[in-house]
Amino acid sequence: MKFVNSYLARMQDYNKEHKLKYYIDTMGCQMNENDSMKYAGILESMGFEKGEEDNSNLYLFNTCCVRENAENTLFGRLGMLKKKKMQNPQTYIVIIGCLTQQQVMVDKIKKSYRFVDVILGTGAMSIFPEKIYNAIVTNEKHLEYLDMSNALDEDVPVVFDDKYKASVSIIYGCNNFCTYCIVPYVRGRERSRKPEDIISDIQKLAKDGYKEIMLLGQNVNSYGNDFDEKYTFSMLLQEIEKIDGIEIIRFMSPHPKDFKDDLIEVIKNSKKIARQIHLPLQSGNTEVLKKMNRKYTKEQYIELAMKLKQIPDISLSTDIIVGFPGETEEQFEDTLDVVNTVKFDQIYMFIYSPREGTVGARMEDNTPYSQKVERLERLKKLYEDTLPQLNEKMVGKTYKLLVEGKSKTNDNLYTGRTSQNKVVVFEANEEDVGKVVNIKIDSDHLWYLKGTIV
Ligand code: SAH
Ligand code: SF4
Numbered sequence: 099m100k101f102v103n104s105y106l107a108r109m110q111d112y113n114k115e116h117k118l119k120y121y122i123d124t125m126g127c128q129m130n131e132n133d134s135m136k137y138a139g140i141l142e143s144m145g146f147e148k149g150e151e152d153n154s155n156l157y158l159f160n161t162c163c164v165r166e167n168a169e170n171t172l173f174g175r176l177g178m179l180k181k182k183k184m185q186n187p188q189t190y191i192v193i194i195g196c197l198t199q200q201q202v203m204v205d206k207i208k209k210s211y212r213f214v215d216v217i218l219g220t221g222a223m224s225i226f227p228e229k230i231y232n233a234i235v236t237n238e239k240h241l242e243y244l245d246m247s248n249a250l251d252e253d254v255p256v257v258f259d260d261k262y263k264a265s266v267s268i269i270y271g272c273n274n275f276c277t278y279c280i281v282p283y284v285r286g287r288e289r290s291r292k293p294e295d296i297i298s299d300i301q302k303l304a305k306d307g308y309k310e311i312m313l314l315g316q317n318v319n320s321y322g323n324d325f326d327e328k329y330t331f332s333m334l335l336q337e338i339e340k341i342d343g344i345e346i347i348r349f350m351s352p353h354p355k356d357f358k359d360d361l362i363e364v365i366k367n368s369k370k371i372a373r374q375i376h377l378p379l380q381s382g383n384t385e386v387l388k389k390m391n392r393k394y395t396k397e398q399y400i401e402l403a404m405k406l407k408q409i410p411d412i413s414l415s416t417d418i419i420v421g422f423p424g425e426t427e428e429q430f431e432d433t434l435d436v437v438n439t440v441k442f443d444q445i446y447m448f449i450y451s452p453r454e455g456t457v458g459a460r461m462e463d464n465t466p467y468s469q470k471v472e473r474l475e476r477l478k479k480l481y482e483d484t485l486p487q488l489n490e491k492m493v494g495k496t497y498k499l500l501v502e503g504k505s506k507t508n509d510n511l512y513t514g515r516t517s518q519n520k521v522v523v524f525e526a527n528e529e530d531v532g533k534v535v536n537i538k539i540d541s542d543h544l545w546y547l548k549g550t551i552v
């Protein structure tokens with residue numbers, strides 16, 4: 099189905115005269131980044147031009163609520179826009195995304211941030227043009243909570259922010275209800291996009307010169323569970339592998355409980371799937387994992403990670419939460435033990451943040467915050483101590499890499515990421531940008547490697 103909407107044309111007419119500019123501020127994860135590119139596509143179809151932070155008319159905040167600080171980010175930024183709106187009445191403020199999927203937050207915005215024009219949650223692309231048109235042209239604000247989180251929008255126009263790397267959502271929502279996590283409440287139930295829609299999107303991207311694809315979902319390996327006929331994530335990967343022009347395939351996040359042997363085989367046999375797997379651990383202690391509703395034990399996680407590590411040149415990354423309610427010192431040490439055993443190339447670490455409405459928020463938590471901070475520091479230190487051992491092993495070897503552009507810190511050097519997602523800096527020319535080259539690693543540093551194109 100094509101994304102058709104009479105408000106696109108009506109708003110375009112208005113913009114012929116008024117030439118309004120838009121600016122999108124995205125918080126949160128890659129799913130939100132991906133949604134924002136679609137909202138950019140919709141806004142451009144409505145005749146808005148892309149503007150900058152200081153000269154735009156429509157400010158779209160695509161929000162996150164996974165941790166408290168994500169929420170605070172929005173309120174900090176909103177405060178700054180109030181003045182702008184007073185100076186220029188042709189300023190419109192629109193808030194969408196996960197945070198506004200909660201009634202309490204909608205109430206808070208209505209009460210304390212009265213200058214906001216439109217509030218919508220997740221999955222609201224189909225009514226977005228109408229609400230924007232009404233706010234701007236007929237002066238009707240939309241500030242009511244509507245639950246559209248289970249929508250599956252197809253054929254939405256997209257404006258990508260990179261010429262060679264693109265992301266494609268394959269499954270929306272989550273059914274796992276990990277007890278700390280708000281995502282299932284704000285993103286609805288699992289809905290897999292049809293394989294043919296995904297394939298045709300990627301074929302188009304390949305035709306446009308995209309080389310690297312990131313497949314997105316809260317739990318990519320439950321892809322297809324909601325279909326009547328059997329169709330799995332590994333089957334989808336094999337289809338994507340056949341698309342000419344796509345050279346690197348990444349995905350995130352898989353859930354360890356659904357990481358079956360067929361998927362490992364497909365990765366092993368693939369020439370395109372990146373040698374990097376994100377395997378969220380969350381905790382290394384079996385009791386804590388049970389309280390988190392993760393459905394695997396410490397031993398099962400280690401066994402899976404070690405199986406993956408047998409794939410040559412594979413790198414593993416993970417997410418870890420410290421200070422889950424009731425986590426004891428001994429339980430935390432199990433997390434350190436897993437980190438020490440598996441050795442991750444990248445760890446995203448978070449201090450537990452209670453989310454209202456989740457089961458975790460009702461659990462007793464006697465650990466002082468300062469102790470949680472101290473645990474985070476110890477985890478960080480262990481990670482930084484184990485990382486050089488992994489980086490050293492890459493020196494002298496040659497890896498495939500997409501040249502992404504000039505290094506941000508050194509104008510004479512270029513940068514890219516290997517299949518393992520390691521940042522490499524090297525000498526290159528402007529015409530190498532967008533090409534996949536072979537690079538030999540010369541030396542290792544904690545957060546990057548130095549190499550030479552061979
Ligand atoms: N669907 C993905 C992750 C989504 S949220 C997955 O299952 O891997 C990204 C990460 O945020 C999670 O992996 C978790 O480590 C962290 N996170 C989620 N809720 C949190 C909370 N309440 N407090 C702290 N970290 C949290
Ligand atoms: Fe949250 Fe768990 Fe779903 Fe990931 S799998 S989004 S952590 S509930």
Ligand code: F3S
Pocket residue numbers: 125126127128129130161162163164196197281284285
């Ligand atoms: Fe945040 Fe929503 Fe992603 S809560 S982490 S933006 S799914």
